[in-house]
Amino acid sequence: MKFHLNHVRFSQIAATNLLTMLNLKRFPRVIALLLIPANIVWMQACYYDNEQDLYGVPAPCDTLNLSYTAEIKGILTNNCQECHNNTSASGNLNLESDSARVTNIAEIIDRISRPASDPLVMPTSGPMSSCNIQKIKAWRNQGLSITN
Numbered sequence: 749m750k751f752h753l754n755h756v757r758f759s760q761i762a763a764t765n766l767l768t769m770l771n772l773k774r775f776p777r778v779i780a781l782l783l784i785p786a787n788i789v790w791m792q793a794c795y796y797d798n799e800q801d802l803y804g805v806p807a808p809c810d811t812l813n814l815s816y817t818a819e820i821k822g823i824l825t826n827n828c829q830e831c832h833n834n835t836s837a838s839g840n841l842n843l844e845s846d847s848a849r850v851t852n853i854a855e856i857i858d859r860i861s862r863p864a865s866d867p868l869v870m871p872t873s874g875p876m877s878s879c880n881i882q883k884i885k886a887w888r889n890q891g892l893s894i895t896n
Contacts, residue, residue, distance in 0.1 A: 809879035811886035827871045846894040
C-alpha cells in the first residue's frame with residue numbers, strides 16, 4: 749500500500765511539474781508558433797505549375813524571313829568571333845569578315861551541329877540554341893546572301 753501511495757504522489761508531482769513547464773496560458777501560442785512553419789512547408793509541398801502556364805508558348809523559330817544583317821551576323825559575331833577573329837584566329841579560322849563566314853559555312857555548320865558531348869562542338873562555351881542553328885542552316889539553304 750505504501751508503494752502505491754508513493755507512486756500516486758510521484759505521478760501528481762510529475763503532472764504538476766509538466767503543467768508548470770508547459771504553462772497552459774502560453775500553450776496555445778507555442779502550438780501556433782509550431783504550426784505556422786509546418787503549414788508553410790505543407791503548402792510549398794503542394795505547389796504545381798506547368799511550363800506552358802509559367803512561360804507561355806515558346807515563339808516558333810522563324811527561318812523563312814531571315815536577314816543576315818539583323819540576325820545571322822549577330823549570331824555568328826556573338827558565338828564565334830571571340831575566338832575566331834583577326835587577333836586570334838583559333839584553328840586558323842578567322843570569321844570576322846562576312847566573306848570568311850560565307851566561305852567557311854560548311855565548317856561552321858559542321859561544328860555547331862555536333863552534340864554537346866563532342867569535344868569539337870562550337871562554341872566551346874556550349875552548344876548554340878537549336879533555333880540559331882536552324883537559322884544558320886536556313887541562311888545557307890537560301891543562298892548565303894549578306895546584302896539583306
